[in-house]
Structure formats: C-alpha cells, structure tokens
Amino acid sequence: MKVNIIIILVVLFSxxxxxxxxxxxxxxETKEVNVTxxxxxxxxxxxxxxxxxxxxxxxxxxxxxxxIAVKKRYSMEYNNKADFVKAVVAYATDxxxxxxxxxxxxxxxxxxxxxxxxxxxxxxxxxxxxxxxxEKPEWFETHFRQxxxxxxxxx
Numbered sequence: 001m002k003v004n005i006i007i008i009l010v011v012l013f014s015x016x017x018x019x020x021x022x023x024x025x026x027x028x029e030t031k032e033v034n035v036t037x038x039x040x041x042x043x044x045x046x047x048x049x050x051x052x053x054x055x056x057x058x059x060x061x062x063x064x065x066x067x068i069a070v071k072k073r074y075s076m077e078y079n080n081k082a083d084f085v086k087a088v089v090a091y092a093t094d095x096x097x098x099x100x101x102x103x104x105x106x107x108x109x110x111x112x113x114x115x116x117x118x119x120x121x122x123x124x125x126x127x128x129x130x131x132x133x134x135e136k137p138e139w140f141e142t143h144f145r146q147x148x149x150x151x152x153x154x155x
Contacts, residue, residue, distance in 0.1 A: 039124060040124055040125060040128020040129075040131075040132065041128060041132075043128070044128060044129070047117065048067060048125065051063050051064040053066070054067070054136060054137050057137075057139070058139050064112065066137050066140055067129060067134050067135075068135070068140060070129070071130070071134050072144075073101050074101060081130050084126065085127055085130060088125075088126035089122045089126050092126075093117065095112035095114060097111045
C-alpha cells in the first residue's frame with residue numbers, strides 16, 4: 001500500500017514539475033508553424049525514427065518509445081496544439097528526468113539523450129505529430145491495451 005502511494009505521489013509530482021518546467025523554460029510566444037504532412041513526416045523520419053522506430057518487431061527491440069506513444073501521453077496532458085507543441089519541443093530541446101511525462105518509458109529507456117535539434121524543425125515535427133495519424137509498430141496496439149488500457153488520448 002505504501003508503495004502505491006509513493007508511486008502516485010511521484011507521478012503527480014512529475015506531472016506538476018513538467019508543467020512548471022515548460023512554463024519556466026518557454027515563456028515566449030509559441031510560433032505557429034505551417035507544416036505539410038509530407039514535410040513533417042520527413043523531418044520525423046530523419047530526426048526521430050533512429051530511436052523511436054516503427055519498424056521493430058516487438059516492444060523488447062525498441063530503444064525509445066514509439067512516437068505514437070509519445071503522442072498519446074502528451075495528448076493526455078495537453079489538449080490543445082499550442083501547449084502540446086510547446087511541451088514536446090521543451091522536452092526534446094532539454095530532456096531531463098524531472099521533466100519527463102512518460103515515467104514508464106523513463107524507467108525502461110532512461111532519459112532521452114540531449115540532441116542538437118533545430119528548434120524550427122522540432123516545432124514542425126511536434127505540429128505534425130499533433131495534427132496527423134502517426135505510424136505505429138504492428139505490436140503497439142496489443143502492448144498498449146495490455147499495459148495502459150484502451151483509448152487514451154488522440155491517435
């Protein structure tokens with residue numbers, strides 16, 4: 001029972017810390033970016049799929065959560081495009097464990113390594129993720145239902 005309470009407190013604390021970190025990290029206006037689906041998909045493939053692969057045969061083969069999982073989790077926390085994009089960009093720009101929303105992924109994969117991403121490209125990628133159906137590994141739906149229930153967030 002104590003373990004469950006501790007886990008709940010950690011999740012709640014992490015969620016609050018993430019919102020605060022995003023607000024503190026990016027007080028400036030979020031620039032609306034226009035991105036075509038083809039451009040967003042290309043940028044995501046070039047910058048994200050090396051780690052967030054959709055070609056893996058099982059959950060055991062991956063080295064980072066699939067982008068559909070990122071979309072589902074961030075959509076649960078941020079229900080509009082501006083906040084969603086700002087949150088994804090903030091984490092990808094400066095990934096820290098204390099700012100992570102995906103606690104299960106953090107526990108399995110550790111913190112995302114810091115990358116030298118172009119912020120405009122990150123905005124386009126995050127906008128693309130928010131606005132489009134995201135490709136998913138064949139095993140994802142089964143894994144998601146078994147571990148997280150059904151239908152969380154947008155597709």
